[in-house]
Amino acid sequence: MRLPPFSNLLRTFHSFSYYARVRPSAQQSLSRNPSTLKSMSIIPFFGSLFGSSSNQPSTMSYPDQRSSDEWRAVLTKEQFRILREKGTEAPGSGKYDKFFSDAGVYTCAGCNTPLYKANHKFKSGCGWPAYFDSIPGAVTRHEDNTWGMARTEICCANCGGHLGHVFKGEGYATPTDERHCVNSISLNFSPEDKPAETK
Ligand SMILES: [Zn+2]
Numbered sequence: 088m089r090l091p092p093f094s095n096l097l098r099t100f101h102s103f104s105y106y107a108r109v110r111p112s113a114q115q116s117l118s119r120n121p122s123t124l125k126s127m128s129i130i131p132f133f134g135s136l137f138g139s140s141s142n143q144p145s146t147m148s149y150p151d152q153r154s155s156d157e158w159r160a161v162l163t164k165e166q167f168r169i170l171r172e173k174g175t176e177a178p179g180s181g182k183y184d185k186f187f188s189d190a191g192v193y194t195c196a197g198c199n200t201p202l203y204k205a206n207h208k209f210k211s212g213c214g215w216p217a218y219f220d221s222i223p224g225a226v227t228r229h230e231d232n233t234w235g236m237a238r239t240e241i242c243c244a245n246c247g248g249h250l251g252h253v254f255k256g257e258g259y260a261t262p263t264d265e266r267h268c269v270n271s272i273s274l275n276f277s278p279e280d281k282p283a284e285t286k
Contacts, residue, residue, distance in 0.1 A: 178214025181271025219261035
């Protein structure tokens with residue numbers, strides 16, 4: 088599936104907002120560093136432009152339109168908290184944080200859509216699984232201005248399940264200079280390579 092033009096537009100705008108490049112270590116220090124928060128005070132402009140934040144249901148419609156009750160029936164409590172309520176697992180706690188494989192795919196724990204290939208994963212040391220790219224069209228991006236930070240939320244393009252955030256320009260030696268910071272609990276790993284089903 089190719090990204091629709093509107094998504095390309097969003098990505099262009101995101102590139103302007105990437106000056107708030109916040110590594111997890113910096114995020115953790117935000118509460119102790121009011122000057123950092125102050126310097127980010129103009130960031131909500133971008134959020135108001137697009138009107139989405141991780142606290143509000145996305146206006147984007149996804150192919151998988153299951154209701155909250157339907158999701159509760161198939162997800163664990165913790166999966167529901169993270170995938171459907173945009174929670175975050177504790178750093179270093181996820182089963183895929185330090186897991187690496189030469190082959191295979193990571194699929195959405197909600198709807199089983201292939202999201203990342205094993206060879207997209209890299210060692211970031213951030214405490215969550217990190218990928219420098221996703222399977223084309225598998226992940227959507229949204230402005231997230233919660234917690235006084237301008238971040239780009241990433242979701243499964245099929246069910247809208249919350250995956251984590253994407254950060255750009257951090258200087259990792261990867262082909263894209265992007266880090267998809269994903270909750271392990273949002274993912275399942277399959278050792279077999281499957282073609283992307285989102286074409
Ligand atoms: Zn999904």
